[in-house]
Amino acid sequence: MELVITGLRLEAEGVLGVELQDHARGVLPAFRPGAHVDVSFPNGLTRQYSIVSSADDRARYWLGIGLAPNSRGGSKFAHEELRLGTRLQIGEPRALFGLDETAAGHLFIAGGIGITPILSMLRRCIATGAPWRLMYCVRSRRNAAYLEQLAPLTEQVLLHSDDEHAGRPDIESFIREMPQGWNVYTCGPGPMMDAVCSSAAALGVAEGAVHLERFRADAPTMASQSQEFHVRLLRHGGTFAVPQDASILDVLEANGVCLPSACREGLCRSCEVPLVSGEADHRDFVLSDVERDANRSILICVSRAKCSELVLDV
Ligand code: FES
Incomplete structure (x- = not known):
């Protein structure tokens, strides 16, 4: 959806508050407290930011954007370039983190x-x-x-x-x-x-x-023990080598197979694809232990293989 910036304020040193509304003042999609949205900036980068405002307020989303010390263009762009009236493409709210309301x-x-x-x-x-x-x-x-x-x-x-x-x-x-x-x-x-x-x-x-x-991948995801392996695409066809220093996502993009992605750090699940066979070496930060053990999907921006070939339902 395209939303317009209707408020900007400095919440603290290095933290920019951004208010987004529908340009026709329409009601925004509901979200679970703790949810985030993908924000696509005009410079082509997409980043995830949490919604800090109340889930009961469907007229606006307030986001809090911290200026990352080594920003690769997302938070730096937001802090330097966003203005009132700027229109941004915003994804549907997604909650990978939220309250367990059954807890005491x-x-x-x-x-x-x-x-x-x-x-x-x-x-x-x-x-x-x-x-x-x-x-x-x-x-x-x-x-x-x-x-x-x-x-x-x-x-x-x-x-x-x-x-x-x-x-x-x-x-x-x-x-x-x-x-x-x-x-x-x-x-x-x-x-x-x-x-x-x-x-x-x-x-x-x-x-x-x-x-x-986790907001950032704090642990090295492309660890030195990475080995080359192959991915085979069941529906698209083709088998591709994934070298030690590239992700599955990098390799597929380089071969013209474009799949959704956003954070590219194993944090958002937007690159998750079904796994048909082969054992994944899960290096993301969002799959649960149960999902890892089930080995039915893989986040191709960071995860790799514990075997010589993975077959993806792509
Ligand atoms: S692109 Fe975010 S988890 Fe892969």
Whole structure:
């Protein structure tokens, strides 16, 4: 859909808030709190950004766009080039990360721009009266987006600012004090999310009660142990070699087979294709363990093969 920018504001240093509406002020598609949309910029790049506004407000989506330090053109373009009235192509909202509303309560641990998907989930908790707490870890208050909106919620929000608090945030204690039956949600830098997962596991929190969303591929996905393998396309036809230093997606595109993709980092699922045979080496950040074990699909922007040939239903 094509939406128009109707609001721009600096939410914190390096965080741009972008309000999008239908040009005829129509109702926008519903979304689950925690959802994101694909945003296609006029420079040809497509990136995913979380919707921070309330899922009950169908008149607009507010997005929070953090300026990535080594931006390859997505967030840099947004911060430098977007203007009121700019029209952008926006994908349907997709939720790979969301509230489990059957849980007794919700414990959120956000780092930096990772607050964005969590904010719409908090709004949902407030609207429904579900209990929740938030640990919000930032480098400094200057970089902490949405602090004003969180200010009235001091009882539930624990702010850890690196320049005000010595040491690392005590994630383990925060999880330990969580009431029985709550779920844990985390989004932020990879090491912080790894700490959340390991603390939760050490404290006996069930794996299914821990939810996370990665914004960037923090682990190397094209690891040095990559081997060359082949992909065979069942419907299109043809067999292609995938060298050590290229993805399946790169190879197919180079051979004129164009398939959907967006993040190209194993984060969004837009490149997922059915797998007919062969064992995938899943290197994405979004498939569940059950989906990995089932081996029925593969995200071709990052995943590879544990065998000599994969056959794709493409
Ligand atoms: S393009 Fe996003 S997961 Fe592959």
